[in-house]
Amino acid sequence: xxxxxxxxxxxxxxxxxxxxxxxxxxxxxxxxxxxxxxxxxxxxxxxxxxxxxxxxxxxxxxxxxxxxxxxxxxxxxxxxxxxxxxxxxxxxxxxxxxxxxxxxxxxxxxxxxxxxxxxxxxxxxxxxxxxxxxxxxxxxxxxxxxxxxxxxxxxxxxxxxxxxxxxxxxxxxxxxxxxxxxxxxxxxxxxxxxxxxxxxxxxxxxxxxxxxxxxxxxxxxxxxxxxxxxxxxxxxxxxxxxxxxxxxxxxxxxxxxxxxxxxxxxxxxxxxxxxxxxxxxxxxxxxxxxx
Amino acid sequence: xxxxxxxxxxxxxxxxxxxxxxxxxxxxxxxxxxxxxxxxxxxxxxxxxxxxxxxxxxxxxxxxxxxxxxxxxxxxxxxxxxxxxxxxxxxxxxxxxxxxxxxxxxxxxxxxxxxxxxxxxxxxxxxxxxxxxxxxxxxxxxxxxxxxxxxxxxxxxxxxxxxxxxxxxxxxxxxxxxxxxxxxxxxxxxxxxxxxxxxxxxxxxxxxxxxxxxxxxxxxxxxxxxxxxxxxxxxxxxxxxxxxxxxxxxxxxxxxxxxxxxxxxxxxxxxxxxxxxxxxxxxxxxxxxxxxxxxxxxxxxxxxxxxxxxxxxxxxxxxxxxxxxxxxxxxxxxxxxxxxxxxxxxxxxxxxxxxxxxxxxxxxxxxxxxxxxxxxxxxxxxxxxxxxxxxxxxxxxxxxxxxxxxxxxxxxxxxxxxxxxxxxxxxxxxxxxxxxxxxxxxxxxxxxxxxxxxxxxxxxxxxxxxxxxxxxxxxxxxxxxxxxxxxxxxxxxxxxxxxxxxx
Numbered sequence: 001x002x003x004x005x006x007x008x009x010x011x012x013x014x015x016x017x018x019x020x021x022x023x024x025x026x027x028x029x030x031x032x033x034x035x036x037x038x039x040x041x042x043x044x045x046x047x048x049x050x051x052x053x054x055x056x057x058x059x060x061x062x063x064x065x066x067x068x069x070x071x072x073x074x075x076x077x078x079x080x081x082x083x084x085x086x087x088x089x090x091x092x093x094x095x096x097x098x099x100x101x102x103x104x105x106x107x108x109x110x111x112x113x114x115x116x117x118x119x120x121x122x123x124x125x126x127x128x129x130x131x132x133x134x135x136x137x138x139x140x141x142x143x144x145x146x147x148x149x150x151x152x153x154x155x156x157x158x159x160x161x162x163x164x165x166x167x168x169x170x171x172x173x174x175x176x177x178x179x180x181x182x183x184x185x186x187x188x189x190x191x192x193x194x195x196x197x198x199x200x201x202x203x204x205x206x207x208x209x210x211x212x213x214x215x216x217x218x219x220x221x222x223x224x225x226x227x228x229x230x231x232x233x234x235x236x237x238x239x240x241x242x243x244x245x246x247x248x249x250x251x252x253x254x255x256x257x258x259x260x261x262x263x264x265x266x267x268x269x270x271x272x273x274x275x276x277x278x279x280x281x282x283x284x285x286x287x288x289x290x291x
Numbered sequence: 292x293x294x295x296x297x298x299x300x301x302x303x304x305x306x307x308x309x310x311x312x313x314x315x316x317x318x319x320x321x322x323x324x325x326x327x328x329x330x331x332x333x334x335x336x337x338x339x340x341x342x343x344x345x346x347x348x349x350x351x352x353x354x355x356x357x358x359x360x361x362x363x364x365x366x367x368x369x370x371x372x373x374x375x376x377x378x379x380x381x382x383x384x385x386x387x388x389x390x391x392x393x394x395x396x397x398x399x400x401x402x403x404x405x406x407x408x409x410x411x412x413x414x415x416x417x418x419x420x421x422x423x424x425x426x427x428x429x430x431x432x433x434x435x436x437x438x439x440x441x442x443x444x445x446x447x448x449x450x451x452x453x454x455x456x457x458x459x460x461x462x463x464x465x466x467x468x469x470x471x472x473x474x475x476x477x478x479x480x481x482x483x484x485x486x487x488x489x490x491x492x493x494x495x496x497x498x499x500x501x502x503x504x505x506x507x508x509x510x511x512x513x514x515x516x517x518x519x520x521x522x523x524x525x526x527x528x529x530x531x532x533x534x535x536x537x538x539x540x541x542x543x544x545x546x547x548x549x550x551x552x553x554x555x556x557x558x559x560x561x562x563x564x565x566x567x568x569x570x571x572x573x574x575x576x577x578x579x580x581x582x583x584x585x586x587x588x589x590x591x592x593x594x595x596x597x598x599x600x601x602x603x604x605x606x607x608x609x610x611x612x613x614x615x616x617x618x619x620x621x622x623x624x625x626x627x628x629x630x631x632x633x634x635x636x637x638x639x640x641x642x643x644x645x646x647x648x649x650x651x652x653x654x655x656x657x658x659x660x661x662x663x664x665x666x667x668x669x670x671x672x673x674x675x676x677x678x679x680x681x682x683x684x685x686x687x688x689x690x691x692x693x694x695x696x697x698x699x700x701x702x703x704x705x706x707x708x709x710x711x712x713x714x715x716x717x718x719x720x721x722x723x724x725x726x727x728x729x730x731x732x733x734x735x736x737x738x739x740x741x742x743x744x745x746x747x748x749x750x751x752x753x754x755x756x757x758x759x760x761x762x763x764x765x766x767x768x769x770x771x772x773x774x775x776x777x778x779x780x781x782x783x784x785x786x787x788x789x790x791x792x793x794x
Contacts, residue, residue, distance in 0.1 A: 229321040229322040243339075245339040249381070
């Protein structure tokens with residue numbers, strides 16, 4: 001693009017940073033900003049001005065300090081292809097692997113634990129694209145990363161990677177929290193439950209559930225218990241067994257297939273859980289339905 | 292020590308409680324389940340999930356909460372009304388259960404309304420013609436599903452019947468739940484042919500009718516084992532939660548009324564006769580042979596106040612709703628009666644009694660520049676109660692009401708209770724049994740076991756622990772507001788329709 005001020009510094013030490021760009025746009029430019037998929041895990045900060053964009057077919061008006069978080073497959077841009085007056089900064093990270101149905105692996109450079117990266121990926125898949133309103137903290141972090149890269153002081157590569165990690169952790173925490181700011185627990189829980197139903201065979205952990213709702217696992221467990229009467233995992237098992245009961249009586253699927261489809265790691269594990277909860281083995285329960 | 296276990300299958304949760312021989316609560320457990328809205332106007336629940344939640348709650352009460360010294364001698368069931376679940380010959384649900392809040396039968400209800408047929412059905416069944424009613428829901432299935440599907444339906448049952456069927460293998464329905472289906476003749480206590488014809492079902496597609504103290508149910512041996520019961524423990528079929536709440540409030544004879552405000556609300560009276568309202572605004576359900584529970588349900592109870600809290604209070608995932616509710620109520624307490632001349636119509640969810648207008652919508656009226664948030668909070672509370680008063684005003688054309696007995700999460704809050712007392716100009720009592728529906732179920736079981744000679748004697752044992760006196764000045768002031776309120780809710784009908792068209 002003609003107007004992009006490509007950074008004047010070398011990015012060769014950072015294979016995982018695809019772009020780090022600050023863009024000042026003094027006049028309205030037509031045809032400069034069409035809606036398109038830009039690739040990579042992208043974080044865009046609005047620094048000055050007001051922008052009207054389509055982000056994955058949703059219209060958003062963005063103001064200074066708003067942050068847009070996008071996965072590699074998300075498209076965004078101006079519905080009229082116009083770039084308005086103002087300034088932006090964005091960072092595009094190229095994860096080693098990241099697809100809607102594949103686990104996120106950022107790359108060797110990140111110190112975020114593997115399990116947390118996977119969870120980050122799931123949260124991004126379910127919650128992005130996301131506009132985080134008035135989130136100056138991210139804009140400042142971006143500025144610091146830029147300064148580090150430019151000045152190349154002692155151990156700056158390490159420092160940049162640490163800042164990237166911090167940026168991602170901050171954003172992921174904010175994703176859940178902003179979603180749940182105006183929401184009370186029952187509403188957030190209802191949404192989580194919907195997520196359970198959509199991915200019943202996913203090996204959910206309490207940490208993961210808590211992150212989706214935007215709480216720490218301790219507070220989350222306590223809230224689920226007092227709200228629903230179940231521990232989080234028992235609630236999930238309840239949904240799994242309810243689904244299994246349906247499949248046992250309404251389909252001819254094998255017990256193993258039903259077990260795996262409803263999130264049990266073996267038919268043995270499924271049978272024990274089923275019997276403990278319902279008083280019957282899956283086989284007995286299936287027969288019972290045809291008496 | 293012998294104890295009674297009550298199972299209350301509500302709209303959002305099942306609550307299982309244990310009571311001793313004097314109907315004192317020993318312990319309880321609960322489990323929640325969601326309502327699905329696959330389309331606007333649809334409200335459904337998963338019968339298997341509800342069943343599992345019942346099992347889980349029962350198991351944890353009987354195996355973890357009660358000690359060796361408690362011996363459950365009877366289990367008794369209460370449940371929400373108006374749910375419909377089609378099952379096949381094997382007893383397998385053909386789809387999710389459709390619950391009371393489901394409005395898919397709007398058109399069916401509207402085209403039946405105001406006809407002679409409608410009047411006759413209402414006179415025979417005592418249930419207002421409305422999408423909530425299984426009468427309308429089954430009619431909807433008849434007209435919106437292929438004949439091949441409809442032929443597969445062995446029976447249309449309620450969630451309560453399904454749970455009992457799962458536990459016992461028996462398909463029976465108590466007359467109390469049946470009396471809220473719109474398919475049951477409230478005078479003869481049989482299925483009503485006229486209503487069945489309209490809905491398009493045969494009598495054999497409904498369960499066998501039994502009285503509420505029917506105790507011939509046999510728990511399957513697997514569940515006797517699972518719950519660690521003795522085979523001597525009785526299963527009593529029980530009634531609907533609404534009838535149980537009235538019994539548990541101690542009001543089953545004429546002269547008093549109960550007011551329930553949970554997420555929705557209702558005002559109920561009891562008596563030996565049905566209320567014959569030519570405008571068909573009241574329900575008449577059966578508690579037992581000879582006791583009718585009549586009244587009006589409102590959609591807009593605590594759920595409206597919770598909406599306000601979520602929008603305008605400090606809400607959020609970390610905050611406890613209960614805490615925020617109390618904070619706002621403290622603010623509202625500081626505002627004098629009448630919210631500085633502002634009035635709120637609470638029809639966020641349309642309305643059943645007394646308007647029976649699905650298109651009714653909410654409004655704040657009379658707002659001026661000096662009004663602050665606290666006035667809005669106060670007006671919201673008062674609006675919910677004005678609505679209850681407009682049901683009460685009509686009920687009093689048929690019955691004299693001396694005292695009000697309140698229950699439900701919201702009615703029992705001090706501000707709500709005091710405003711109820713002031714608006715009605717009546718003494719308001721709060722009972723020692725906070726959960727009237729479960730207490731009512733326990734009273735039925737204890738009566739069946741011979742602890743009380745009859746339900747009236749059982750109801751007399753309910754004691755009040757708190758009472759509120761009406762403040763005469765406030766009552767006089769509120770009388771002016773309720774007058775304006777009733778006028779506005781009628782007058783705005785056309786504008787509600789116009790706005791709904793834009794929503």
